[in-house]
Amino acid sequence: MASHPFKIEICVEGIDGLVAAQTAGADRVELCASLLEGGLTPSLGVVREALRVATIPFHVIIRPRGGDFLYSELEFATMLDDVKAMRELGVAGVVIGCLTADGRIDEARTKALVDAARPLKVTCHRAFDMTADYREALEALVRCGVDRVLTSGQRDTAIEGIDILRDTQARADGRIVIMACGALDANNIARVRQATGVDEMHFAALHTVKSAMYFRNPHVGMGGTAIEREYEITLTDVDAVRATIAAAKAAA
Template sequence: MSKVEVIVLNQEDAKIAEAYGADRLELVSAISEGGLTPSFGAIKSVVNSVNIPVMVMIRPHSYSFVYQKEEWEMMKKDIKAARELGAAGIVFGALTEEKLVDFELLAMVVEEAKGLSITFHRAIDESNPQEIYQSLCGSPYKIDQVLTSGGKPTVMKGLDMLCNLMKESVQSTENPVIMPGSGLDQNNIQFIHQTLQAKEYHFGSGVRIEGDFRQSINGRILQKIKDIIVS
């Protein structure tokens, strides 16, 4: 049975998403910038309002996925806060200037996030997703999920790469789960699920009224999507 993760911005989103079948939430702020670290208050209110896992975005800025050493101290505090406030995990991704995984920073993040689930986010799509994924699989740092659109703007456009990634992911139970995300909606999820048979899918504007993050989550659409991927 496949799972649905839904992007939420606040407590109201979280309650609706849970009520209509979401299995996990990704809490972010500044969605217009691709999602940044939410405030402590937002984390606390969302975590306390639902019973399903809440993943917290750890991303201090939106202008790249390259981070300076001094930014680590900020991220460290955010990870600590996410844990103390009851989050199930974090969502993180970092690359070097050469668009390879920043394993030096990732090592510190994994150490700080011990006991939390970790998703490596769509920073993977800024480079060669297959090479990045293979490097994550071969590293000593435990990543649970990899959120990707297959190196393209949307999952539909990245299906070929995603098929390759799915084949890689099932080679070992230790490999991170591939979680397709970007551009998923009620109209394409049946075809995408038939093609990929992924264990998890990540939804954003596709479960919103009029596909707009300024509007609330549409429970009817979320329920329809859930019915499709569990049938």
């Protein structure tokens, strides 16, 4: 069973997502940019505005690009700088993840990031789910002093990863917080909580709305997505967050 006070964290994109999550009753937010890429480091302007309006703690993801978690020396240097900037700004925590090429936690880099972050809380994100051996990875994170790990049980969804989530929670034995994620919603979150006994749970509850732009240039796009996607906005759904939190707490 859970060894720490149960909490719900909502993954959001930007300042409007943070406000929606706290309005819906979240305990904490993971603040990101570009959730289409799994979450990237938000700008300092976003973080400063978040500090101004937040009524709950938020943790900032430190991820310089999408793709894998094997970073160049220059990328890692930017991660260290971002961690130090977040510490100086006074956010509640940071979210990190570094792997070696053979699918292990990069302990040297992880420990360096933890040391740079203190006294902030440090979460390892789903880089954990991309490791070759979750048992070994868990012990590595404990050695590095990481406070919590976000995991779907090394599967696409928490439902598929229930067995590994349960085992990870048991192996953690209170030494590190286990935070479950992976397509959690009001229909399945209670089942995952009851089956795994995890300490915390994390989800996004996103919905897409059409852009308010009525002029749309059909001849040019801004990136690698379809032009139609550039006229859609991804938002945190307050009602879905509220309903999912209620379902999770009812499972206690």
